[in-house]
Amino acid sequence: MDEKNGIRITKENIEFRRRLIETQGAEKLMRCYLCGVCTADCPVAMRVKEFRPRRIARLAAFGQRDRLLGTDTVWLCVGCYTCYERCPEQVKVSEIVSALRKLALKEGIVHPTYKALMESIAEMGYIYEIDDFQNEMREDEELPPAPEPDTEEVEAIMRKTGFLDLMEGG
Ligand code: SF4
Ligand code: SF4
Numbered sequence: 001m002d003e004k005n006g007i008r009i010t011k012e013n014i015e016f017r018r019r020l021i022e023t024q025g026a027e028k029l030m031r032c033y034l035c036g037v038c039t040a041d042c043p044v045a046m047r048v049k050e051f052r053p054r055r056i057a058r059l060a061a062f063g064q065r066d067r068l069l070g071t072d073t074v075w076l077c078v079g080c081y082t083c084y085e086r087c088p089e090q091v092k093v094s095e096i097v098s099a100l101r102k103l104a105l106k107e108g109i110v111h112p113t114y115k116a117l118m119e120s121i122a123e124m125g126y127i128y129e130i131d132d133f134q135n136e137m138r139e140d141e142e143l144p145p146a147p148e149p150d151t152e153e154v155e156a157i158m159r160k161t162g163f164l165d166l167m168e169g170g
Contacts, residue, residue, distance in 0.1 A: 013063030016103075020060055023102055025095030032057040032091045038083035044076055051076045053083045053093040060096055074100045075111035105166045118167055122158055125149020 020026045038053040039045050045052055051073065059067050068074055074097050083093040104110065110118075117127050124130075130146040138145060158164045 007059075007062045007064060009062055013065065015063070016065040017061065017063035019103060020063070020096070020099055023099035025092060026060070026099035028089065028091050029057065029060055029096055031089040032061060032087075033089065034058060035088065037086045037088065038091075038093050041082045041086050043080060043082065044078060048076060053077075056100075057091060057093055057096060060100065068100055069104045069107070069109055072111065074104065075114060108166075110167065115167065118158075118163075122155050122164065123151065125151050125154050 017029075021029055032054075034054055034057070036054045038057070039055075042051070042053050056068065056073065077094065077097040079094055079098075081094050084095065087093070120127050126146070126149060135145045155164070158167075
């Protein structure tokens, strides 16, 4: 066991890092040299002081599963890809966040907000209900009415990809 800058590193941490790096999108994690450019331009970091992409990369490099998956941190990213574009080492924090979410989902961890959004998509085909008001706004923009979703097809896709099973903790 080793300790560095208040971070405890165990065999479990090393194993978690290995799993993370093997997950699509997180392959370049260890290229991060903590320059902080990702944090400087992240729109979420500008508003939420607890959210720091550089810190996510650092904790991920030390395999700090509990500090990453045990909080809301990885669910706050809005996937704007600014960090992806800015990073001089192509570390892609946005993709590391996605990889962390995948690992979280495999452990049955999903933020309640995301769960509600996914349930809406499974039920309605949209993340919110499209009513007459929404379609009137579309009409104002000279857009056709929102298409009627085939919810059976949506659910079938979610089932076939294994997503629903993961959401249901299967
Ligand atoms: S992920 Fe990239 S931009 Fe962010 S701290 Fe690491 S090297 Fe710098
Ligand atoms: S993708 Fe996420 S972490 Fe990266 S800049 Fe956007 S909000 Fe921040």
